[in-house]
Amino acid sequence: MTANETESSFETELLCPAKWDSDDRWAFVVLPKSASEKLPRRGRTSIEGTLNGKPFQATLEPDGKLSHWLKLDESLLNRAKVTFGDKATFDIRAMEQEPEPTVPSDLESALTATPEARATWDDTTTIARLDWIHWVTSAKQAKTRVKRINDACEMLASGKRRVCCFDPSGYYSKAFSAPKKLE
Structure with a gap:
């Protein structure tokens, strides 16, 4: 699968999380299923793209419903001049090569x-x-x-190279979900 095959464009509302896990202001979006289905994995997937024309890179998280959600940090929100409730335009694609993850x-x-x-x-x-x-x-x-x-x-x-019995999409185990939005 090439990056071009994973390209998607969509417009969606920026959501405010009901709970904050830090003092940082952030928003999130749940990808449309049509965009998520083009990606190479249902689990964490790194993407690059634009938000209202402003470039960014991020790692999508699984939403437990065979789609993904995206956390948008305050810096990106400011660069794109958007906030909660705004409609925003996204152009995304999977990165050609998954970047090396940060090990906790x-x-x-x-x-x-x-x-x-x-x-x-x-x-x-x-x-x-x-x-x-x-x-x-x-x-x-x-x-x-x-x-x-x-x-x-x-x-x-012991030589085991992959996690067994772990559903990285959260679909079967319901381990993952997008944040709840502020009502």
């Missing part, structure tokens, strides 16, 4: 402490590493996250 510090520390796990990690694909990170960071409780990091290191150390 707790997972990085565990990998560093387990050389066999690090060796397998370094030998996997970017997409596999993205799925491992997604599995770890999707834990809702701190103790679950710690368990997943330990399990990941054990599995990687």
